[in-house]
Amino acid sequence: MSRPKLLIVTRHTPLPWEDGAGAYLHDLARHLATHGFAVSILWLAPHDHLRWQKLWRLPAAFSPAIALHLPGALRLGRRRFFFPAVLWQPFRARALGLIRRLLLPLGIDPPRSRRSNTTSSASVSPAVSAPPPWASPPTTSELATVQHFAAAHRPDLVLANYAWMCPMLSLSAFRSARHLCLAHDIGWKRAALAASGSTPEFTRFTEAAWLRSAELVIAISAPDAAELHDLAPSARILLAPKAAAPSTALPASASEPHRLLFVGSDNAFNAEGLAWFLAEVWPTVLSALPSVSLHVCGSIDRLVTARPDAVAFHGVVPSLDSHYATAALVIVPLLRATGLNIKLIDAASAGRAVVTTSATLVAAPFLSDSVTIADDARTFAAEILRLLAAPAFRASLATRAHAAVRDHLSPEACYGPLAASLRP
Numbered sequence: 001m002s003r004p005k006l007l008i009v010t011r012h013t014p015l016p017w018e019d020g021a022g023a024y025l026h027d028l029a030r031h032l033a034t035h036g037f038a039v040s041i042l043w044l045a046p047h048d049h050l051r052w053q054k055l056w057r058l059p060a061a062f063s064p065a066i067a068l069h070l071p072g073a074l075r076l077g078r079r080r081f082f083f084p085a086v087l088w089q090p091f092r093a094r095a096l097g098l099i100r101r102l103l104l105p106l107g108i109d110p111p112r113s114r115r116s117n118t119t120s121s122a123s124v125s126p127a128v129s130a131p132p133p134w135a136s137p138p139t140t141s142e143l144a145t146v147q148h149f150a151a152a153h154r155p156d157l158v159l160a161n162y163a164w165m166c167p168m169l170s171l172s173a174f175r176s177a178r179h180l181c182l183a184h185d186i187g188w189k190r191a192a193l194a195a196s197g198s199t200p201e202f203t204r205f206t207e208a209a210w211l212r213s214a215e216l217v218i219a220i221s222a223p224d225a226a227e228l229h230d231l232a233p234s235a236r237i238l239l240a241p242k243a244a245a246p247s248t249a250l251p252a253s254a255s256e257p258h259r260l261l262f263v264g265s266d267n268a269f270n271a272e273g274l275a276w277f278l279a280e281v282w283p284t285v286l287s288a289l290p291s292v293s294l295h296v297c298g299s300i301d302r303l304v305t306a307r308p309d310a311v312a313f314h315g316v317v318p319s320l321d322s323h324y325a326t327a328a329l330v331i332v333p334l335l336r337a338t339g340l341n342i343k344l345i346d347a348a349s350a351g352r353a354v355v356t357t358s359a360t361l362v363a364a365p366f367l368s369d370s371v372t373i374a375d376d377a378r379t380f381a382a383e384i385l386r387l388l389a390a391p392a393f394r395a396s397l398a399t400r401a402h403a404a405v406r407d408h409l410s411p412e413a414c415y416g417p418l419a420a421s422l423r424p
Contacts, residue, residue, distance in 0.1 A: 002038075003036055003037055003038040004036070004037050004038070004156045004157060004422065004423065004424060005037075005038045005040070005153065005154070005155045005156045005157070006029075006032060006037045006038065006039045006040070006155060006156070006157045006158075006159065006422070007040050007041075007042060007149075007150060007153060007155035007157070007158045007159070007177075008025070008029055008039065008040070008041045008042070008158075008159045008161060008182075009042050009044065009146055009158065009159070009160055009161065009165060009168060010025065010041060010042070010043055010044065010161035010162075010165070011043075011044045011045045011132070011134065011138075011142070011161070011162075011165065012025070012045075012134070012161055012162065013043070013047070014026055014029070014041050014043055014062075014068065014161075015059075015061075015062065016061060016062065017059075017061055017316065017317070017318055017319065017320075018265065018299070018316055019265030019267075019298065019299065020242075020265065020341075020342025020343060020346075021184055021265075021342075023242070023342055023346075024182075024184065024220065024242040024342060025041075025161055025182065026062065026063065026066070027242060027243055027411075028182070028218075028240065028242075028415060028418070029041060029063070029066050030063040030065060030066060031243070031411055031414075031415040031419065032415070032418070032419055032422070033063065033065035033066050034063075034065050035415075035419045036419065036423065037157075037419070037422070038067075039065070039066050039067065040066070040067040040068075040069060040153065040155070041066055041067070041068050041069065042069045042071075042145075042146065042149055043068060043069070043070055043071075044071060044138075044142050044145060044146070046070045046071075046073075050070075050081075051070075051072070051073075051083045052083075053083070054082065054083055055080065055081070055082050055083075056073075056080070056081045056083075057079055057080050057081075058078075058079040058080070058081070059318060061318065061319065062079075064078055064079070069149065071145050072084075133201065135162070135164050135187065135191065135201050135202065136164055136201070137164050137165070137167045137210070138165060138167055138168045142168070143167075143168055143171065146168050146171060146173070147171050147172070147173050150171065150173035150174060150177075151173045154173075155174075155177050156177055156178065156424075157177055157178045157180060157422060158174050158177045158178070158179060158180065159180040159181065159182055159218075160179075160180070160181045160182070160213075160214065161182050161184075162181075162182070162183070162184055162187065163181060163183055163187050163207050163210045163211055164187065164202070164207075164210055165181075166179075166181050166210040166211055166212075166213045166214050167210060167213060169181075169213040169214060170213050178215060178216070178422070179213055179214050179215045179216070180214060180215070180216045180217075180218065180422075181211060181213075181214035181216070181217045181218065181235075182218045183217055183218060183219055183220065183224065183228060184220055184339055185220065185224060185338040185339030186207075186224055186227045186228070186231075186338060186339070187202065187207050188200070188202060188203055188204040188206065188207045189227075189338055190269075190338045190339075191203075193268075193269070193336050193338070194268040194269070204231070207231060208231045208232065211228075211231055211232035211235060212232070212234070214232065214235050215235055215236065216235060216236045216237075216238060216421070217232050217235045217236070217237050217238070218238055218239075218240045218418060219237055219238065219239050219240070220240070220241055220242060220339045220340045220363070221239070221241060221339060221340045221362075221363030221364075222239060222363070223362060223363055224339060224340075224363065225237050225238075225239045236421075238417060238418055238421060239417075240414055240415055240417070240418045241340050241363075241409055241414050242340055242342055242345055242409070242414065243409050243410065243411040243413075243414040243415060244345055244348070244349040244405035244406060244408075244409040244410070245346070245349045245350075250324060250325050250350050250351045250352070251351075254325045254326065255325065255326055255327055255328045255352075256293075256326050256327075256328060257328055257388065257391070258289060258291045258292045258293065258328060258388055259292075259293050259295065259326055259327050259328050259329075260292065260293065260294045260295065260327065260328070260329050260330070260331055260384070261294075261295050261296075261297070261323055261324065261327035261329070261330045261331070261347075261352075262274060262277075262294065262295075262296045262297070262300075262330070262331050262332070262333075263296075263297045263298050263320060263323075263330075263343045263346070263347075264296070264297075264298045264299075264300040264343060265298050265299045265300060266298075266299040266300055266301075266302045266303045268303075269334055269335075269336050269337055269338075270298075270300050270303075270334065271300060271303040271304055272334075272335055272336065273332075273333045273334035273335050273336075273357075274296070274300060274304050274333065275304055275306065276333060276335060276377075277331065277333040277380070278304070278306050278308055278311065279306070280377035281333065281377045281380045281381045281384075282294065282308055282311070283308075284377070284378070284381040285381050285384050285385060286308075286309065286310055288381075288385055289385060289388065292310060292388070293310045293311070293312065294310065294311045294312070294331075295311075295312050295314060295323060295327070296311065296312065296313045296314065297314045297315070297316075297317050297320060297323055298315070298316060298317075299315065299316050301313040301314075301315050320346070320350075324346075324347070324350035324352055325350075327352055328352075328353075328387075328388060328391075328394065329352065329353050329354070329355060329384065329387055329388060329394065330343075330347035330350075330352045330353070330354045330355075331354070331355050331356070331380075331384070332344050332347070332354060332355070332356035332357070332360050333355075333356070333357060333380060334356070334357055334359055334360050335357065335359060336359055337359045337360045337362070339363060340363040340364060341356075341360040341363070341364065344356060344360050344361075344364060344367065344371070345364070345405055345409065347401075348367060348370070348371070348398075348401035348402055348404065348405045349402065349405050349406075350402075351398050351399070351401075351402045352398050352401075353371075353372070353387055353394045353395075353397040353398040353401070354371040354372065354397075354401060355371070355372045355373075355374055355380060355383050355384055355387065356371055356372070356373060356374075357373065357374065357375050357380075358373050358375055359375075361373070366404050366405075366407075366408045367401060367404050367405070369400065369404075370397060370400035370401040370403075370404050371397065371401055372387060372397065
């Protein structure tokens with residue numbers, strides 16, 4: 001019996017090392033791909049720096065069980081991608097320029113070509129153009145790319161990554177497929193929080209309209225599942241949190257005694273939280289303990305420009321293993337949060353003690369007794385100093401946190417019900 005074909009369509013990165021949302025999508029896709037499904041991911045907006053490499057090799061951290069497809073790229077095996085437009089576009093431009101220069105002295109002025117509004121997946125070029133807003137419905141060009149790809153691959157199931165991608169579920173190529181949506185969080189709430197008094201990108205009614213196309217919506221947390229029941233009353237809502245990495249906790253002996261770690265991508269909540277920490281908490285910690293250091297990993301360095309003493313920004317790293325191993329303590333100083341906080345789960349999975357805010361625990365109440373909670377600057381600084389001075393207590397907290405995520409977020413517990421519901 002052939003495996004059911006699942007097509008995941010995403011604008012957001014599916015590369016698990018880039019941010020929490022990418023890690024969640026990849027983790028879910030990998031589980032399904034290793035439990036009876038033929039999983040393909042169509043990444044509509046690969047980074048420009050990848051496309052200009054001409055030849056790109058997919059890093060080993062991306063599961064070989066998942067087939068990744070990039071518009072405009074030729075796949076060479078499972079892990080190599082060639083972008084031919086990088087070569088032929090400059091040649092075409094030079095050739096057209098030469099023809100134009102030859103014709104102008106003859107009184108012939110050829111009309112300049114206009115770029116088509118639609119394009120197939122084989123003709124998307126790496127030319128720099130204004131990308132659509134991240135939280136917006138698929139463009140005409142994106143819909144054409146998806147239609148072309150789906151018509152060729154004929155999936156049994158199609159998953160829209162985020163609610164705003166759900167309009168593509170109505171394409172004719174998906175008429176006989178089951179329609180799924182991976183929600184990640186309650187989008188309109190994130191948009192409202194990020195707007196800070198200005199007009200949000202979209203509203204509750206907009207998100208509800210998008211979700212009408214989905215017959216099954218996947219929620220990352222129980223609070224989100226309850227909200228999604230109201231947003232999409234005609235859809236089945238299924239809970240599938242991000243699973244904890246099935247690994248042994250890192251030994252405390254590997255850590256450096258006064259080293260802190262923050263991991264975050266370039267989103268507004270991470271930027272707000274880290275900026276607050278650097279301005280309001282870090283000076284107190286550094287003054288009391290001059291040997292302390294903070295290491296920041298992830299694309300958050302693009303948004304947070306402050307560079308205080310004893311703080312090192314590493315940017316996006318291919319693996320966080322060494323950073324978790326050397327960290328004595330992980331901080332998650334988010335003032336606002338939605339969905340399940342992936343960085344919190346990853347820190348607990350690595351066996352590291354965490355100082356965080358109550359905002360991050362709404363979707364992870366099972367961690368409340370195994371992390372340290374601090375909601376103001378003075379308390380946050382005091383808890384960091386207390387834990388750094390008490391390695392035995394710190395190790396005990398880390399052990400409890402690791403056990404909590406192991407018990408609540410095993411891959412089978414998180415993704416098993418979803419896999420069962422998708423099988424024919």
